[in-house]
Amino acid sequence: METREPTIAATMPVLEARGIAKAFGPVEVLTDISLTVMPGEVHAIIGENGAGKSTLMKLMSGHLQPTRGTVAIDGEPVHFAGPVDAEHRGLVLVHQEILLAPDLTVAQNIFMGRELKRGLMVNDREMNRQSAEAVHSLGADIDPTTQISRLSIARRQLVQIARALQVPHRVVIFDEPTASLTPFETEALLKVIRDLRDKGVAVLYISHRLPEVGAIADRITVLRDGKLIATRNASELQPVDMARLMVGRDMSKLYPEREDTTSRQTVLEVKNFDVPGYARDASFSLRKGEILGFAGLIGAGRTELFEGLVGLRTGHGDIKLNGAPVKFHGVRDSMAAGIVYLSEDRKGKGLLLAQDLRTNLTLATLGKFTKGPLIERKREDKSLDKAISDFDIRARRRDLLAGQLSGGNQQKLLLAKMMLLEPSIVIIDEPTRGIDIGTKEQIYKFIASLAKAGKSVVVISSEMQELIGICHRILVMRSSRIVGEVMGEAMTEDEIVVYATGVKVNEAELYSAGNA
Amino acid sequence: MSDTKTIADTRGFGRKFADLDKTAVAPFLALAALFLLGALVNPNFLSVDNLLNVLTRSSFIAIIAVGATFVISAGGLDLSVGSMAALVAGIMILFLNSGAIDGDTAMLAAGVVVALGVGALAGLLNGTIITIGKIEPFIVTLGTMAIFRSVTVWLADGGSIAMKSIAMRNMFRPVYTGVFLGLPFPVWLIIAVGLLGAFILYKTSFGRHVIAVGSNEDVARYSGIHVNRVRAMTYILQGICVAIAVVVYVPRLGAATTTTGMLWELQAITAVVIGGTALRGGVGRIWGTICGAFMLEIVGNIMVLSNIVSEYLIGAVQGTIIIIAMLVQRTLQKKKA
């Protein structure tokens, strides 16, 4: 971990929040926040889901207007007419959610609204070149002429970051930029941020990955329930302290005690499963009570493999469920068979953002809430109450729309929705993406309790630490194939990386040969 | 209103969806404004007879538009309803003329069943091509619009298809002209279809699925909803609504002609949109739709009752009034916000 003496004293804050408050309707979600951001500083904001981090960032970048208080640039109070106005003053925000035009290409998105021109014409060649460069500097290779709609969430996130950095900036705000990135992209991004800092740019940085925060931040501000709890120098805080400040209680143990809940009974056996274009020749088995991890780099094809398995996209191969061969023609079949898949794309495929919590919660299981043709609203409400308490969903009002929940709470709602199906096999894709540490702990506990109750869980995650922390066994995918298996003592980050990057070729080939 | 600030300053969907109740009320306020205009133009406008006439006349479009609310909430579109109405009416009358069953009452009842069947089949045709062929609803229903119309013209030999039996006609006529508890029968039918539509859309799981599909098809699919089946079903419902409208339409003039149902599709869609349902799907307002259908008919009525404009310019005034009604509605929404 790099330590650095902040050089704050000499200069004046480039961006400042002075007693800012924000209310949505009668509910105040931020109270009296005062905050300074110095040039050449990385200032991290941490807090639980729904603490108000994103809202604060939106207030400081012209996306929202504060109910009380002011924002100041270079000591001058300012009023932003909108985000574009803020950008003109050198303030850019990388949103937590992906905001890109899906039909346009990477380069077209990166330069949207400020196209490079040659005479009357847009200079596509130059924009493509610069975009490729910008994306490359973030440690990724994305063809700049690819349509956004064809990219995975992670890649979209990278494009979005590249786009923000293309604007002339003095302050860059990153709202959970790494939530969907693997360690490699994360490392590249952190390097970019350090470069920014060294150039004197101020950076506001939000993340739920506390070690990462410790590594990059000069100062850290902790929010809880819309209030500012503390602003400290990073050197004074260890991740445990951060967690304590955020959650308000001691957070010594993130992962639950590992218990060997795995039984001998194989519940799911997959042989030579292909998802054309994404996964090839996948074979694995899952036992009752087992937590099986799937690791790999972005684009390795994990998501698509399981989408294929549950019938969400076309795939061929043999699936045996409790020993009996099955065929899933659609996701309904697999749901009926007790398998559920929770999408990593909670906004695009998980929740109806424009509908309320109740509608979302019961959408996949409406049959359980109907008497005759009639939906029983009372039972739905009761179920919502239960979900809110079971999964600790922080919604200040019941009639919020799913899109108005903070990112982490959307994830919890999705979890609650799919658990209503009472599955025996749960496949969770990126279960803790964008989730605060307190809630992570809850979700891990929840996964462990599922296994204990005799259900089987597949966890697809790009966070190797969490896979190692909770899984009994981990399979690693690379370039559409399962290339390795680690378990027991061998479950280390190094070992997984070796498989995921293809360094350990021999064993990988051995493994797939053994399956063939 | 609790949402004041949300509207002023949220950026995303927050804004669009926070003002739910306002959008729901706005069409009725616009309707009230039209009533005022009507009363100013001609004192007879507010007479019970006139209002009941208008209400009764709006029944075809209102009933069809209830079906269109389903189709549009699920993110679809149906341009074929007008010619579907003509086709259903034509086949129903041909059946009534065939004398296939003894007894006029039995025959009429069977005729209604035939109409409903043909309507449902026509809807199924639309739904199937759209979902299985994965073709834009606009193109499919434009195509079936031409098909239904042509077949009707062909059945009618270019002329009209009229009910032959005078006795049966007299027996059937009260379905349009009859009054029950002070309200004409078609008005009761609007109420019934509205109640049923609202029940299905708001209270049943099918209705929930319709909204889910229109709101985000992927989410619906990942939630295990049969997206295609739901979609197709909305078109079938639309077909049934068209058939119900035909059952009220046929007794009025006792005939289907080549012009029957001409432009009803545009009127139905307009009613739905004026009523507050968004064309992009994900929202459905049954009562707003019915209110919209009523508004359309009232605008026409006011035009005839007024003496102000040349008959050449009536279309222009009508168009303007509809745009202004929408503007009023938008402004009211913002005011109340």
Next chain:
Amino acid sequence: MSDTKTIADTRGFGRKFADLDKTAVAPFLALAALFLLGALVNPNFLSVDNLLNVLTRSSFIAIIAVGATFVISAGGLDLSVGSMAALVAGIMILFLNSGAIDGDTAMLAAGVVVALGVGALAGLLNGTIITIGKIEPFIVTLGTMAIFRSVTVWLADGGSIAMKSIAMRNMFRPVYTGVFLGLPFPVWLIIAVGLLGAFILYKTSFGRHVIAVGSNEDVARYSGIHVNRVRAMTYILQGICVAIAVVVYVPRLGAATTTTGMLWELQAITAVVIGGTALRGGVGRIWGTICGAFMLEIVGNIMVLSNIVSEYLIGAVQGTIIIIAMLVQRTLQKKKA
């Protein structure tokens, strides 16, 4: 690490490339299928004369549909183009009849300018009400459709507006009938409008903004794009395209009637959609659109050349062919995938 990505990259890239071609090429394949059908139905179909006739006629819809491609790509809709064409034609002819300027050539030139001006203004009206009033384009342009039509009827006093000066008519006629380098003048105009449209849509930042607005309005707004201005501009472009179409239309029939341009809006939208542009916005295919307009005209031509079906059923056959053409297109896309 790097090799993983390279593999993924190539795969993704290849896939994407193949996809692009298919969607873009599909309308042309469907067109080829129609050619085959035409040749089977009547050997005269493939004669140069016949093909040039059809191509020439498709010019009105093709040119209007190029404008509609802009409107639809930006997520809008314009139902008023048909009556706008009637209005523009009417005003243009009235101006030509007025003899305001000496010299027929000067007069004609001025008439063209007047037409373009009226078209742009009409488009501006649509654009302004839609963007400032924040009303669904469907309702607004349905309203202005009625308004433009009515005003035309009123200007024509219920009849038609014809060019009075025979000399001027004879001078103007070659704009429709004239041939240059073997191709009729209207065909050159289609090419010119297509090239210009493609240039604007694909090569200028305005075109980029059109797609951005249609793809995701919020994102466009955050990117500093003047969403309303871009939207309104697409309607103005649409108006100008309508005016260009009128400039070809007037010399053909020499008159504007109250039915001029009736249903052109549906044809234009159909051409756009058949051409591969999605109604939800975010995609625009100028050449596909022109191909679509050509297909529509060919279907009509084949109907006239064939003698198989009863006149009453022509609509049905036409509707079926269009649906099948779309199906063929979809299947080709999937096959090649």
Next chain:
Amino acid sequence: QDKEVNIAVSIPAADHGWTGGVVYHAERAAKLLEAAHPGLKITIKTSPDGASQANALEDLTTQGIDALVTLPHNSDELTDPIRAVKEKGIFVTVVDRALSDPSIQDLYVAGNNPELGRVAGEYLKNTMKTGDVVVIRGLPIVIDEERQKGFDDAIAGSGIKVLDKQFGNWSRDDAFKIMQDYLTKFPKIDAVWCQDDDMAVGVLEAIDQAKRTDIKLVIGGAGMKDMIKRVADGDQLTPINVLYPPSMVATAMELTVANFYDQVPVRGKYILDATLVTKDNAKEFYFPDSPF
């Protein structure tokens, strides 16, 4: 008599009652004529509007024809396209709507639109002397304008007063609505003139439903079979009708065929009267098998 003759017939599509009748009669005449003349081939094409009719004319000409029988959508618009046909040396018969340049047509067979309005107006003037009349027009096109003008001229200066005029789009449903609203608007109406029998059906229904007894006369026009039957049956409300038969297209086709197969060349104008149909002569004009 097996001379090869190709005749094309271009008419409006069957989009309302009267044009539906035109298509019916054209198809019927074609069958009869083809049966009578083995070498004769008749191609009938319908078009929904003026521009597509111009297209159809081009397409028909391409196929090589000897004669064209056409009922143009609109005189102003179709004059030039028909001229282009004529310039290819093709025999041209125009039905119903005269071209702006009459020198183009070899043969002109027509009903008389101004006369249809005039006869109706004269009848009103003569039977009622004074009274309040409401009018339902068709669509705003030239035919409608001519009929209206004939009517207006006939009642000019008389005691007949037109209370209101509206467009009923030649549709029963629209006419029904407008009549309902007229009944609301005017406490006393003496007579209704609507330009077309299709609309008269809607008018009668509206009056019937409102149970209004002040209306003494409903005059339609064109000779739809249901209305002729009412006249024949001596209906009080509809004692007369004014003829404007869609079968005129058949007449035109017969005459055109005669030009080729009989020795006498046929040229000139054949104007069919806008005959006043009354109870006495109604039987002559009643064709129960016609769709119109």
